[in-house]
Amino acid sequence: MSDDGKLLGVVILTRHGDREGYYQDPKTYTSKDTAITPLGSQQEYQLGQYLRSRYLNSSSSSFISGVNASVADDDQIKIRADGGGEGGVIFNSALSMLQGLFPPTRQYNTTLANGTMVVGPLSGYQTVPIESVDSEENISLEGWVDCNTFTNNTKALYASSAFAQKEEEAASFLSDVSPYVGGRPTSLENMWNIFDYLNVQSIHNATFAAALPDGYLVRARDFANWLQFNVFSSPEIDGVGNIPGRTMVSSILDGVASIVDSSDPLKIRYEGISYKPFISLFQMIGAVEANLQLAGIVNYAAAIAFEVRSPTDGGEPTIRLQFKNGSEEATFTEYEFMGTRDVPMSAFVQTLAPVGVNDTTAWCHVCSNTETRGCQYLVAAQAAGVNSVKLPKIGSIGAGFLGAGLALLLALGVFGVLVFIGVLTVRPKRKPAAKGSVHGSDTESQPEKY
Structure with missing residues (x-):
C-alpha cells in the first residue's frame, strides 16, 4: 500500500x-x-x-x-x-x-x-x-436529456426479458403500495417516481410516515435502485x-x-x-x-x-x-x-x-440528435457546406459546447450558418462567474446489470 x-x-x-x-x-x-x-x-x-x-x-x-x-x-x-x-x-x-x-x-x-x-x-x-x-x-x-440513443436504450431495457422478470418480482409489491403513491402509475418503469414520493412524504409528512407500512420504503428503494442502475449505466x-x-x-x-x-x-x-x-x-x-x-x-x-x-x-x-x-x-x-x-x-x-463526450458535435453524433441543444445548428451548417468556425467557448471547462451564443449569432445573421467543433483542452484559463445568489441502498441486495 x-x-x-x-x-x-x-x-x-x-x-x-x-x-x-x-x-x-x-x-x-x-x-x-x-x-x-x-x-x-x-x-x-x-x-x-x-x-x-x-x-x-x-x-x-x-x-x-x-x-x-x-x-x-x-x-x-x-x-x-x-x-x-x-x-x-x-x-x-x-x-x-x-x-x-x-x-x-x-x-x-x-x-x-x-x-x-x-x-x-x-x-x-x-x-x-x-x-x-x-x-x-x-x-x-x-x-x-434529449439524447435519443439514451432514450432508445431505456426503451430496450423496458422490453427486455430481465425487465419482465423483475416486473413479475415487483408485481405483488406494486399492488400493495398503490394506496400510498399519490395517484402515480404503479409500474416498474415508474418505480423511481414511486420511491421518490414515498421518501419525500416519509420525511415531511408525519401522518403519511405513520401510515406507511413497515418495509415499503426499503422495498421501493431496492426496486428503484435496480431500475436506475440499469437505466443510467452500461x-x-x-x-x-x-x-x-x-x-x-x-x-x-x-x-x-x-x-x-x-x-x-x-x-x-x-x-x-x-x-x-x-x-x-x-x-x-x-x-x-x-x-x-x-x-x-x-x-x-x-x-x-x-x-x-x-x-x-x-x-x-x-x-x-x-x-x-x-x-x-x-x-x-x-x-x-x-x-x-x-x-x-x-x-x-x-x-x-x-x-469522454467532450463537445456538442460529439454529443449530437452519439445521441443521434439533429433538432435540439444546438444540434439543429450543426445540421444547418453542414447543409450550407460550412466545416467549422471557431467561436468563444461557452463556460470555462476544457471542451466547446454549442448553445445559445451560437443561436444568437445565427439569428443575427452575422456569419450566416456557423458551427463550432470543440476539442478537449487541459488547463484552460478560468474566468470567475458572476457572484451572488446564484440515497445509497439500505438493503443488502444490489441490482444486477441486465
Whole structure:
C-alpha cells in the first residue's frame, strides 16, 4: 500500500440536499422543477463544514497543500452547479455548501483610502463565484436529456426479458403500495417516481410516515435502485447508458490537470449534480465491481472526492477515491477503483479520456440528435457546406459546447450558418462567474446489470 503523500487538490462531485417532490418522465427522464427545503440547505451546509474540516484544516492529514483556508481565493476554487431539470435545487445546494466550506470571517475585509476597514456583511460573509450550467447551452452535466440513443436504450431495457422478470418480482409489491403513491402509475418503469414520493412524504409528512407500512420504503428503494442502475449505466465503459458520466469526463480531467500543473493555482474543483452521473461514474471507474453497494441511488448531499496526491517518493501523481453517502455518514470512506487504492494519474486519464463526450458535435453524433441543444445548428451548417468556425467557448471547462451564443449569432445573421467543433483542452484559463445568489441502498441486495 502506498503512503498518503501530499494532497495537491481535489475534484468534488456532490448531489443536492433534501428537496420537495417532483416527477420524472420514466422514458426520457425529463423532469419538473422543484425546490430545496431548509433540511436540504442544512445538509449541504454540514457537508461544507465536513469538507472544510478535512481539506482546509491545517491539522488534518488531508489538508490541501498551499490552499488559502480562511478567505476564498477565486483562483484556487472552481464551482459549477447544474442549473437544469431540478430548477434551483442544485445551485442553491452549492450556495449552502459554500457557507460551510468558507464561513464568514473578519479576514474578509478591505481598507479604504481614508483608512477605514470594512468587513463583509454578516461578520464577513463570503461570496464565492458559482457557474450555473444551463443544460440548453452546455451538455456536460445533463448529457441524457434529449439524447435519443439514451432514450432508445431505456426503451430496450423496458422490453427486455430481465425487465419482465423483475416486473413479475415487483408485481405483488406494486399492488400493495398503490394506496400510498399519490395517484402515480404503479409500474416498474415508474418505480423511481414511486420511491421518490414515498421518501419525500416519509420525511415531511408525519401522518403519511405513520401510515406507511413497515418495509415499503426499503422495498421501493431496492426496486428503484435496480431500475436506475440499469437505466443510467452500461457494462461497457463507452456504452450509451453511461452518457451522464461520459459528458462529465472533461470536467473531471480538466480539474485533475489543473491541480497537478504547478503554474495553475486551482486547488478545489466542485461540480453540483443530480444522482444520475454518480451511477454512471461508479460503473465507469470500476468501483461497482468491487463495491456492489454503490450500484444505486445516492442519498441527498452525497459526495465523491477524487483526491489528487503527490507521493513522497516523487513519483507520478495518483488519484484516490473517497465517497460519503449523504448526511447519514459522518466521514468519507475510501474505495478501491480501477483495481487499486491509488490510481496513477496516467491510468486515470487513459481510461476516461477516450470515452469522454467532450463537445456538442460529439454529443449530437452519439445521441443521434439533429433538432435540439444546438444540434439543429450543426445540421444547418453542414447543409450550407460550412466545416467549422471557431467561436468563444461557452463556460470555462476544457471542451466547446454549442448553445445559445451560437443561436444568437445565427439569428443575427452575422456569419450566416456557423458551427463550432470543440476539442478537449487541459488547463484552460478560468474566468470567475458572476457572484451572488446564484440515497445509497439500505438493503443488502444490489441490482444486477441486465
